[in-house]
Amino acid sequence: MAERIHITTAIFYSNGPPHVGHASEAFATDTFARYFRRKLGRKNVTFVTGTDEHGDKNLRAATAQGLAPKAFVDRIAQAFRDAFATLNISYDFFVRTTDPVHEKFVQSMLQGAYDKGEIYYRDYQGLYCVGCERFYTEKELLPGNLCPAHNTPAELITEGNYFLRLEKYREQIRQHVLSTPDFIRPERYRNEALNMLGEPLEDLCISRPKARMDWGIELPFDSNYVTYVWYDAFWAYLSELPATDKAALAEVLPVSEHFIGKDILKTHAVYWPAMLLIAGLPLYRHLNVHGWMNFRGERMSKSSGNIPDPLEYEKTYGPDVLRYFLMREVVYGLDGDFTEERLIERYNADLANDLGNLTSRVLSMAARYCEGEVRAAPGAAREDVDSAIIQAFESAPARVGEFVEELSFNRALEAIWQALDAANKYIVATEPFKLAKKEDARPRVARILANLLEGLRVTADMLEPFMPATAAKLADLLQADEATLRAPYGTGLKPGHRVKPPVALFPRIEKPK
RNA sequence: GGCGGCGUAGCUCAAACGGUUAGAGCACGCGGCUCAUAUCCGCGGAGUUGUAGGUUCGAGUCCUACCGCCGCCA
Incomplete structure (x- = not known):
């Protein structure tokens, strides 16, 4: 049962x-x-x-x-x-x-x-x-x-x-x-x-x-x-x-x-x-x-006219952004503070620079070097440098789950972002964009990109409860169906699978003034 | 008045039973890379952990008082 x-x-x-x-x-x-x-x-x-x-x-x-x-x-x-x-x-x-x-x-x-x-x-x-x-x-x-x-x-x-x-x-x-x-x-x-x-x-x-x-x-x-x-x-x-x-x-x-x-x-x-x-x-x-959400350090109240409308932010910044901010910034049980400045900081640092840019660079390389095709089994035939990213994405879902079940939503998101960090570090450590220039390194490039795409795939899976619209977009970019999405790291994307070219999930917001 | 919580880097937060130089991220400064949304990676500065005492070989972590913020109850 x-x-x-x-x-x-x-x-x-x-x-x-x-x-x-x-x-x-x-x-x-x-x-x-x-x-x-x-x-x-x-x-x-x-x-x-x-x-x-x-x-x-x-x-x-x-x-x-x-x-x-x-x-x-x-x-x-x-x-x-x-x-x-x-x-x-x-x-x-x-x-x-x-x-x-x-x-x-x-x-x-x-x-x-x-x-x-x-x-x-x-x-x-x-x-x-x-x-x-x-x-x-x-x-x-x-x-x-x-x-x-x-x-x-x-x-x-x-x-x-x-x-x-x-x-x-x-x-x-x-x-x-x-x-x-x-x-x-x-x-x-x-x-x-x-x-x-x-x-x-x-x-x-x-x-x-x-x-x-x-x-x-x-x-x-x-x-x-x-x-x-x-x-x-x-x-x-x-x-x-x-x-x-x-x-x-x-x-x-x-x-x-x-x-x-x-x-x-x-x-x-x-x-x-x-x-x-x-x-x-x-x-x-x-x-x-x-706890309560404060607005610019003060309790929301009709008399002071500081009742922010969630739909307004949804319209301005797109789906999931307000949601991400509130879940990432607030410690469940404690009061939180909402300011638009802080939201923009989070948007740029976490959504545009980390998640968005990582997606963009990985899909871009996949398109450029492998015609958008997965050409190796992710997680397999690993070298030492591969271990960090593989382990990061293998272990993240369980940690995220523990945090969600104990209501530590902010730490759950933090755990997802640690995996994203591992992916960014992996790109620097392996430099697939340099290897791609050498004909005999193509199989290695294919493996590196497979590992990265699989990381994004697991990210879409982990992210769904927190950012459903973004997870759906990411799944679409990766052309991952429901069953593929849920698979543990290494068992999702298969060789021969094709992904879409990159789009900017979260265009960076230039600071006003 | 009674009870309880909180006070850790500029900001948001971490630090099982007290135990090695108190950690991350953001922001800031410097360096590197160029696949990428001027993004990413590395390095760095910065904290007498609210104050004053106490217990202990050793305390952010325990005890006492006080200061500040807050909550609940009456």
């Missing part, structure tokens, strides 16, 4: 179009998914993303634009889909929390928890911040009862609501985190989660009276209320499955990898496990927590 894996991004809150932060999470998740598709086979990987469309922030955003809420979220969901298509995000399911199937799923889970007595009704009076969609205690608020996040006054309201018994499950969740060291990773976030689980939890309010806010999923046991907060969104990870099929759910969860930002750690490390336990389901495999 082949190993399976289930991979999710956060279900993105859809009060605005996607920005670089969303793109960043989607890239990491997509890379992970693509990597595992290659490792486990396409049908053993499920990649879920989607949009969280209920709630009063969405409702207000819609009203501000003079739209009905559904019309508004339709627009946003489409914007995410379009963006993800352009960014090559290879999801299998795009779940919208307004999908009828999803709504039924949530209602089924609500009813189950209610029947079990884990959801109960009580009156609640408190200070409520509309922006946060939550109540605050007075201690938490700033002087004047201002919300610490929004700096706006919290309103005192009284209302009856439904609550989820969280505290009851705290110790069980804590034990799971303790006994599963990599449950939440990187470790820094595990420590934070343990911190949260170390003290009593208040029960979680999971409903809103329709009288105040009706843009949500109606509670199956009380038609005066809706849910839209976390009880809604989490289930989107699973709602492509039937809610009643506990066996299927119990199969998926233990292989489920959730990718989230550090801002929603508590909800995923505490609330979500509690909901799963209440539903009698196993917990997910890993919570993979990333």
Whole structure:
């Protein structure tokens, strides 16, 4: 039985179009998914993303634009889909929390928890911040009862609501985190989660009276209320499955990898496990927590107008460039900083000079000296100088895989580039362009070029999860089909195979000004 | 206030259990090559590893205090 894996991004809150932060999470998740598709086979990987469309922030955003809420979220969901298509995000399911199937799923889970007595009704009076969609205690608020996040006054309201018994499950969740060291990773976030689980939890309010806010999923046991907060969104990870099929759910969860930002750690490390336990389901495999993308050293925020649009960069620099930058530059789990200057530096140094130029010079020599034909078996009949490049490309894929599986995407790319370095050094060490002038050295030139072309071929294979469009271009230049692409070094390109003449994959960008 | 994290070359990052002159890449300077996108290769400078103490034969790595940045909780 082949190993399976289930991979999710956060279900993105859809009060605005996607920005670089969303793109960043989607890239990491997509890379992970693509990597595992290659490792486990396409049908053993499920990649879920989607949009969280209920709630009063969405409702207000819609009203501000003079739209009905559904019309508004339709627009946003489409914007995410379009963006993800352009960014090559290879999801299998795009779940919208307004999908009828999803709504039924949530209602089924609500009813189950209610029947079990884990959801109960009580009156609640408190200070409520509309922006946060939550109540605050007075201690938490700033002087004047201002919300610490929004700096706006919290309103005192009284209302009856439904609550989820969280505290009851705290110790069980804590034990799971303790006994599963990599449950939440990187470790820094595990420590934070343990911190949260170390003290009593208040029960979680999971409903809103329709009288105040009706843009949500109606509670199956009380038609005066809706849910839209976390009880809604989490289930989107699973709602492509039937809610009643506990066996299927119990199969998926233990292989489920959730990718989230550090801002929603508590909800995923505490609330979500509690909901799963209440539903009698196993917990997910890993919570993979990333930091925030800053923009020019500052937190992205609407008020300061520094919300970079990923599609803009995709348009300006071509496919994969933003993606490469974010994956190479940011250490997963830590905050990253995005600047266009830095992106251009990376583009020129890594993409144009290393990858692009190497491709160009190798294909150029192949065309010039061998009429684009592979005329030797790569990796065979090696001399001492050949060992370095052969070993580099033989060992790189495994190292890349280890790094991807531990979420060190930047180091995975670094490992690929080390192999590219070995190829460039190999050209200098063997000087095929000099040997080509001597008739009797032609067989040696053929072997050198075969080794290099095979290196590019393995590069295309390794690069696919990170830079799918570039990998496809490279595979096309090398005329390598899927099976050839996947082969280990030395077993891909065969004598007689023909490659295309070079093109500039990444034309160098001249520094502005 | 409590808990936790981070602070290593100009920049981005590495350095299993503490152990030989703290490493890469980028940027910068010099030299070489010409197949290539003025690309590539080689060499080089630069760090009292936030500060001050302590433990140890030996500490970036452990302990204490402090400074700075940040996060979580209350």
